[in-house]
Amino acid sequence: MAKNKVNNWQIRREMFYPYEEVRPQKQFAAVFDINKCIACQTCTMACKQTWTTGRGQEYMFWNNVESKPYGFYPLAWDVKILEALGAQNWDGDRYSGKTIFEAAPKGQAVEGYLPEDADYAYPNVGEDEPFGEVKKGDYITIPHRVWHFYLPRICNHCTYPACVGACPRKAIYKREEDGIVLVDQKRCRGYRECVRACPYKKVFFNKTTKIAEKCIACYPLIEKGEQTQCIRTCIGRIRLNGWLHLPEKADPSNPMDYLVHIKKVALPLFPQFGLEPNVYYIPPIHVPAPYLRQMFGPGVEQAIKTYKTAQNDETLLGALTVFGSSEFRVSKFRVSKGVVTGYDDKGDELVKVPLKEPVFIRPFHDEKLQVYRHNIT
Ligand code: SF4
Numbered sequence: 001m002a003k004n005k006v007n008n009w010q011i012r013r014e015m016f017y018p019y020e021e022v023r024p025q026k027q028f029a030a031v032f033d034i035n036k037c038i039a040c041q042t043c044t045m046a047c048k049q050t051w052t053t054g055r056g057q058e059y060m061f062w063n064n065v066e067s068k069p070y071g072f073y074p075l076a077w078d079v080k081i082l083e084a085l086g087a088q089n090w091d092g093d094r095y096s097g098k099t100i101f102e103a104a105p106k107g108q109a110v111e112g113y114l115p116e117d118a119d120y121a122y123p124n125v126g127e128d129e130p131f132g133e134v135k136k137g138d139y140i141t142i143p144h145r146v147w148h149f150y151l152p153r154i155c156n157h158c159t160y161p162a163c164v165g166a167c168p169r170k171a172i173y174k175r176e177e178d179g180i181v182l183v184d185q186k187r188c189r190g191y192r193e194c195v196r197a198c199p200y201k202k203v204f205f206n207k208t209t210k211i212a213e214k215c216i217a218c219y220p221l222i223e224k225g226e227q228t229q230c231i232r233t234c235i236g237r238i239r240l241n242g243w244l245h246l247p248e249k250a251d252p253s254n255p256m257d258y259l260v261h262i263k264k265v266a267l268p269l270f271p272q273f274g275l276e277p278n279v280y281y282i283p284p285i286h287v288p289a290p291y292l293r294q295m296f297g298p299g300v301e302q303a304i305k306t307y308k309t310a311q312n313d314e315t316l317l318g319a320l321t322v323f324g325s326s327e328f329r330v331s332k333f334r335v336s337k338g339v340v341t342g343y344d345d346k347g348d349e350l351v352k353v354p355l356k357e358p359v360f361i362r363p364f365h366d367e368k369l370q371v372y373r374h375n376i377t
């Protein structure tokens, strides 16, 4: 069914997709640094409070944070689609296996599955459960023998959305101006083909209104040059959103391009599915490589190596330091004399952050005030 050949830079090859390749004028993208997420779920609740407090939305988390490897929302979403897709081989950095469009059964646009209602019922199942056992006399090694990590997830506002490809009503569309993927609620008839198709399970069916709903990338904020609710409220300052260009048009002063294309420290989630997702992850440094390779593709070991150089690489440290520094979109950054400056779309200065926070150690005995002080931070 997928007849058109389109170029997918994340898998370094052309692939089949139901529609022709159309790139938006700008593409909404985000980078999440997994190493800093503490699973406080502030992002989840900020999103829930803003967008999904209505009837029929009780079970919906457009943003969720799950513990890997045993946490899922909905239950076993990744295990099920990985199993259905079968072998996923890479030839260097080129994916030689099938994408979910190429693996589609006859007469369907996408290889997918429809979760059961109960699969959404326990969003915290597997929370904080580590992989492996702590044996007597065990000590910490890198990578850790016992590990888990937190995976925050929103809709990826994919370049080749499976939800768009599968909708028989053409009710889902990708905005030309910013690449945000939206459901036209007037056109939707609730067939749930999008829910079946999205491998990340980020479209939801509202049983009260009988139509599909999904993350809208907080477009009213994006249109005003601001960051999304989940990003601006993030306690761990692990997130940043902005515009991402194609690799050949990468702008080194744009933090998205710099982290994704130039330093290659931020990687897409399951690139082998073939959707060219636009949320990128800095992989966790303490997790065994085979698990991470399946999740983020073949660049994962190099990404971790590069990430670890950040303390000696002022520009990389600068790009990571602007995370969470402003509620506005940081479209450009520049590092000079130990300070990173963030700029908006127009080039106006938004924020200045020192790369190293100054430390002041106060004397234990303050002679002037005649007091004793403990230095606690
Ligand atoms: S993550 Fe799923 S819902 Fe979001 S654009 Fe991609 S296919 Fe559609």
Ligand code: SF4
Residues within 6 Å of the ligand: 036, 037, 038, 039, 040, 041, 042, 043, 044, 065, 152, 233, 234, 235, 236, 237, 238
């Ligand atoms: S708010 Fe930030 S740190 Fe907290 S769970 Fe969400 S992504 Fe992780």
